[in-house]
Amino acid sequence: MTDPANHTDRLIDRLTEELEPVRPLPRLRTAFAFVLAVWAAILAVGLLGSSTGWVWSTLQSNWIYGASFVGLVVAALGGTASVLAAGVPGRERVEQAGMFLAFAGLTAAAVVCWMAIPDVGANHSYPGVDGMCFQDAVWSSLLPAGVIFTFLVRGWVSRPIVASLVGLLASAGVGALLVHLSCSLITPKHILVGHLSVPFVLGVLGMYPLGWLIRRLRG
Amino acid sequence: MAAKRKAKIESSGEAGGSTERDAKRVSCGTLRPPLDGADRATAALALYARGAMQTLTMPERPERPAPEPEKPREREDSEPELSAWMRAAQAGDADAYRALLTAIQPKVRAIVFSRIKADASAEDVVQNALLSIHRGRATYRSERPFGPWMRAIVRNAVTDYFRDRKRRGDREIPLPVEDWAKDVSGPDPAKVPLAPELQDALAGLPVKQREAVTLIQVEGLSVAEAALRAKVSVGAIKVRAHRGYRALRKKLEGARREGVWESSEPAAARSDDAKEGGS
Numbered sequence: 001m002t003d004p005a006n007h008t009d010r011l012i013d014r015l016t017e018e019l020e021p022v023r024p025l026p027r028l029r030t031a032f033a034f035v036l037a038v039w040a041a042i043l044a045v046g047l048l049g050s051s052t053g054w055v056w057s058t059l060q061s062n063w064i065y066g067a068s069f070v071g072l073v074v075a076a077l078g079g080t081a082s083v084l085a086a087g088v089p090g091r092e093r094v095e096q097a098g099m100f101l102a103f104a105g106l107t108a109a110a111v112v113c114w115m116a117i118p119d120v121g122a123n124h125s126y127p128g129v130d131g132m133c134f135q136d137a138v139w140s141s142l143l144p145a146g147v148i149f150t151f152l153v154r155g156w157v158s159r160p161i162v163a164s165l166v167g168l169l170a171s172a173g174v175g176a177l178l179v180h181l182s183c184s185l186i187t188p189k190h191i192l193v194g195h196l197s198v199p200f201v202l203g204v205l206g207m208y209p210l211g212w213l214i215r216r217l218r219g
Numbered sequence: 220m221a222a223k224r225k226a227k228i229e230s231s232g233e234a235g236g237s238t239e240r241d242a243k244r245v246s247c248g249t250l251r252p253p254l255d256g257a258d259r260a261t262a263a264l265a266l267y268a269r270g271a272m273q274t275l276t277m278p279e280r281p282e283r284p285a286p287e288p289e290k291p292r293e294r295e296d297s298e299p300e301l302s303a304w305m306r307a308a309q310a311g312d313a314d315a316y317r318a319l320l321t322a323i324q325p326k327v328r329a330i331v332f333s334r335i336k337a338d339a340s341a342e343d344v345v346q347n348a349l350l351s352i353h354r355g356r357a358t359y360r361s362e363r364p365f366g367p368w369m370r371a372i373v374r375n376a377v378t379d380y381f382r383d384r385k386r387r388g389d390r391e392i393p394l395p396v397e398d399w400a401k402d403v404s405g406p407d408p409a410k411v412p413l414a415p416e417l418q419d420a421l422a423g424l425p426v427k428q429r430e431a432v433t434l435i436q437v438e439g440l441s442v443a444e445a446a447l448r449a450k451v452s453v454g455a456i457k458v459r460a461h462r463g464y465r466a467l468r469k470k471l472e473g474a475r476r477e478g479v480w481e482s483s484e485p486a487a488a489r490s491d492d493a494k495e496g497g498s
Contacts, residue, residue, distance in 0.1 A: 007441040011346050012320045014447055015353045021311035022357040088358045089371035156355030158375040215452065218354070 025155060028091065031084050038147050039076065039174050046140060046178040055181055064116045065186045068196055071109020072177040075199060078102035079170025083148050086163040087155015099162075102169045106199055113192040133179050133194030134201075141168075141175030141202060149210065153217045160218075161211035165203045168210065172199035297322065301365040309356060320349060323369060327352075330373045335380065346443030347453050348376035383454070413437065420470040428463035431456050 025031070059066045082098025085091040148167045157163045176198040183195070301322060307315035327348050328341075335341040351372045359368050413421070421429055421437075427449075434445035435456075446456040 007444060008324065008342060008346055008349070011349060011441065011444050011447065012317065012324070014444060015320060015349065016313050016317045018353075018447070019308065019311060019313050019316050022309050024309055024360055025358050027360060027362075088360075088368075089355060089375070090363070090367040092371065154357070156351070156358045156372070158371075158378075215454075218452070 025088065025151075028084055028088060028094070031151060032081060035080050035084065035147060035151075036077075039080075039144065042140075042143060042174060043178055043181070047181055054184075058186065062186055064113055064188050064191065067112040068109045068191045069177070069180060071105045071112075071196065072173050072180055072199075074105025075102045076170050076173035076177060078105060079166050079173060080148065083163055083167040083170055084151055084155075086157050086159070086166070087152055089156055089158070099166050102166060102173070106169065106173070106196065110192060110196050110200075113188040113196060116188040117192070129185055130190055130194040133183055133185075133190070134198055137172065137176040137179040137195060137198040138202065139175070140178045141172040141198065144171035144174040147171075149214070152214055157214060157218070160214040161207050164210035164214065165207040168203040168206045169199045172202040298364055298366060301369075302361055305356070305359050305365055306361045309359070320352075323352075324349070326369070327373050330370065331377060334377050340380065340384075343442060344376050344380045346441055347379070348373045350443045350447060350453065351376055353447075379454075416471065416474055417467075420467050420474070423470060424463055424466055427459050428466060431459035432463035432467065435460050 026034070059069060078098040078101025080098070082095050082102060085094035085098060145168065148171050152160075152163055152167060176195045179198075180191070180195045183190075185194075301319060304315040304319035304322070308319055324345075328345050331341050331344045331348065335344055352369065355372060359365070421432065424432065430449055431445065434440045434448055435442065440448065442453055442456060442460075445460075446453045449456055449459075451459075
């Protein structure tokens with residue numbers, strides 16, 4: 001029977017033979033700044049045609065709208081930081097802190113809206129509008145998701161399914177934010193169903209297929 | 220209140236409370252008897268004189284040798300070196316890469332063996348960790364310390380091992396290594412010719428499964444080496460090999476049932492026997 005340690009020596013020989021030059025990943029801060037610039041560009045282009053003059057005043061006057069805005073921003077930023085850190089071994093703290101922020105931001109915003117529904121008396125149903133906003137948010141999330149997954153595939157992710165979930169939360173957070181800023185219907189129920197639910201739904205539905213895809217692409 | 224407390228204290232003093240306590244202590248031999256003022260002064264003087272005598276008669280302490288400059292710890296010492304080797308490896312320097320892998324091998328092994336007790340499995344995990352370091356080498360940044368980066372990868376490899384074991388635990392029964400280790404000691408499996416039936420069955424497998432089975436069972440590579448050769452992950456090569464074994468077993472059982480292959484002897488030997496028996 002051959003000694004397993006010999007296998008290890010042979011493996012080192014083979015790894016050395018197969019060595020090819022690689023380009024190191026960019027620094028985490030640089031990558032984060034780059035992705036934030038992309039987010040800003042997406043939001044700017046997305047809001048180009050729409051009138052956003054009322055957004056600032058609504059943010060100040062309607063606290064439910066403001067809370068959901070903050071929740072989505074926190075989810076996008078925290079999720080992005082977490083996903084970028086997930087691709088680099090040894091950056092688990094940043095990864096976990098970002099993940100916590102993303103979940104906490106979204107959950108807090110959802111709870112605020114949920115609790116506000118009976119108070120405001122906005123139990124009217126707008127299924128068509130809810131669905132439209134939801135759909136728009138999903139479409140708007142595709143480009144951010146592409147940017148995030150480019151980083152994920154290049155990095156060395158230890159838990160692809162969790163990273164996919166957080167990545168989808170972040171990218172759908174950007175998509176939902178775009179819709180949130182351009183949508184004029186600001187009832188709590190609509191915000192909850194049409195805007196805030198998008199990251200949760202996309203994350204849950206997409207984490208397994210994307211996790212599998214990351215594993216496949218990484219080899 | 221205060222007057223009462225004072226009276227109580229005085230009365231206890233008159234009753235000789237403290238002297239009784241002291242007498243008890245003396246009887247136990249734990250303390251000296253209490254001294255009055257003159258005795259105390261004498262005792263203090265005697266103690267002082269003894270201390271002074273000790274100071275006078277005490278031999279001079281040899282001078283302590285000057286403390287040697289502390290040697291830097293091995294980890295701190297090797298950290299910049301490892302980092303430099305990794306940087307060179309990222310640029311394609313094979314010698315630096317070999318030096319790096321050789322240097323970190325004991326560290327990787329120490330981490331893995333501290334968590335996994337089974338030797339064969341632990342060595343597999345060491346190989347998986349080295350393979351992960353190889354595949355994830357682009358994620359290392361030279362301005363960050365090398366140690367935490369490496370340890371994170373090794374920890375992940377160990378976690379993957381436990382996760383995998385837990386997943387397979389319900390489906391597989393582990394064989395005691397000691398029992399079959401004696402039976403498999405023999406010629407190098409890579410040099411033993413395969414039985415034609417087995418060759419046929421292997422040829423009938425899908426390409427990926429055949430590759431996995433051949434690399435691991437015929438060429439005798441470890442799972443990590445086979446994964447490297449096939450350019451897939453360790454998990455993927457295990458899945459392919461497992462499916463390959465299952466398909467092989469089905470084929471061979473089918474052949475046995477049909478009477479094509481009745482024993483485990485190579486067909487060539489059986490046909491020779493048949494010829495001899497026939498003649």
